[in-house]
Amino acid sequence: MKKIYDTATEALDGVISDGMLIAAGGFGLCGIPELLLEAIKQSGAKNLTFASNNAGVDDFGIGILLQTKQVKKMISSYVGENAEFMRQYLSGELELEFNPQGTLAERMRAGGAGIPGFYTKTGVGTVIAEGKEQKEFNGETYIMEEGIFADLAIVKAWKADDTGNLIFRKTARNFNVPAATCGRICVAEVEEIVPRGSLDPDAIHLPGIYVHRIIQGSHEKRIEQRTTRKKEDA
Amino acid sequence: MPWDRNQMAARAAQELEDGMYVNLGIGIPTLVANYVGDKDITLQSENGMLGMGPFPFEGEEDPDLINAGKQTITELSRTSYFDSATSFGMIRGGKIAAAVLGAMEVDEEGDLANWMIPGVLVKGMGGAMDLVAGVGRVIVVMDHTNKHGKSKLLKKCTLPLTGKKVVNRIITNLGVLDVVEGGLKIVELAEGVTEDQIREATEANLVN
Numbered sequence: 371m372k373k374i375y376d377t378a379t380e381a382l383d384g385v386i387s388d389g390m391l392i393a394a395g396g397f398g399l400c401g402i403p404e405l406l407l408e409a410i411k412q413s414g415a416k417n418l419t420f421a422s423n424n425a426g427v428d429d430f431g432i433g434i435l436l437q438t439k440q441v442k443k444m445i446s447s448y449v450g451e452n453a454e455f456m457r458q459y460l461s462g463e464l465e466l467e468f469n470p471q472g473t474l475a476e477r478m479r480a481g482g483a484g485i486p487g488f489y490t491k492t493g494v495g496t497v498i499a500e501g502k503e504q505k506e507f508n509g510e511t512y513i514m515e516e517g518i519f520a521d522l523a524i525v526k527a528w529k530a531d532d533t534g535n536l537i538f539r540k541t542a543r544n545f546n547v548p549a550a551t552c553g554r555i556c557v558a559e560v561e562e563i564v565p566r567g568s569l570d571p572d573a574i575h576l577p578g579i580y581v582h583r584i585i586q587g588s589h590e591k592r593i594e595q596r597t598t599r600k601k602e603d604a
Numbered sequence: 605m606p607w608d609r610n611q612m613a614a615r616a617a618q619e620l621e622d623g624m625y626v627n628l629g630i631g632i633p634t635l636v637a638n639y640v641g642d643k644d645i646t647l648q649s650e651n652g653m654l655g656m657g658p659f660p661f662e663g664e665e666d667p668d669l670i671n672a673g674k675q676t677i678t679e680l681s682r683t684s685y686f687d688s689a690t691s692f693g694m695i696r697g698g699k700i701a702a703a704v705l706g707a708m709e710v711d712e713e714g715d716l717a718n719w720m721i722p723g724v725l726v727k728g729m730g731g732a733m734d735l736v737a738g739v740g741r742v743i744v745v746m747d748h749t750n751k752h753g754k755s756k757l758l759k760k761c762t763l764p765l766t767g768k769k770v771v772n773r774i775i776t777n778l779g780v781l782d783v784v785e786g787g788l789k790i791v792e793l794a795e796g797v798t799e800d801q802i803r804e805a806t807e808a809n810l811v812n
Contacts, residue, residue, distance in 0.1 A: 450727030472692025495768030
């Protein structure tokens, strides 16, 4: 079956619709599916819910979908870098569900592994625990969190082969792996598609079984905090 | 003289032992890396990396290589990368020996508040709740009092909690305190700081 599509818009054809729950990879602006987000903007799909660690910045990442008011709700751990997000949230236009970062990652991982719920100590005794089932194991209290089963996952990888096996690069792997697994359909954008047989099977980060559609494109890969040192300091 | 930021970081670095895997928070905790000396410490960055290196040289920044504060960094010969679920798996699984974190408030039971001030713009807890619930030892580094001179070491936290009964040790500009049965215990004074000064600046119950 053909997994490679020519453009992000073609790769989303027939899989994007209003009101969807979309799991998106990336941490900050690192490893975000920037081409697919742009294509979602062009699609005009609205009332979207995003499970994504962050909400991008005003003019990049999920931020571009906030500007066009296509997002109804965010499930995130940290949204501090986006002024438009704050404006919409404070005016009640946008719903926000804070998840601790590890809880969000595990909810995606669990959803992808067919696990509807799990127990964790994270958030016990905090606002996160409100309304959630609590259970004792070996004398310690845990809260139940639910797996995320997304309608669509969008991720960014470094390389793919034509069967959808993915390799990520450095810290750009982040949420892309758990997000990819929890989507009913997963669309991946990569920097390079290589023929099958050219990736080391022992070095695949995400097997192609999780990846349904792939596009290749060029990425801006914006840096959020450019921190450096001078050679003479070394 | 109370400790300055760098002296607090240097004191926190003494808490770290050879062979430890450690997570450092943003702010003063980040400075701790400058004071580990010859100790074999591996820094975890919760966005998916063990073995975090220093900032890159100008012109060598890599957008695919950032820390949890979204700053460009470098890798070391020991570095490994992994996804976010694996990263928090090692945090929740108790594999990370210690976390050094900043705080707004700590109370005498070891409750920690460091993510949210109601009525002020809410940014989110990031990985802080996972870290304090999962790592072996939680070391807080913060000023003893806030900018209004009020104690940050309280009988009961007033801000929304990051975790309950999670803090082990507090390093402030005035000294070092442990969370023990019944309250906080002074274990060290900053040079030139008296026990009375700490008592004066501490709302939490102090035990001997």
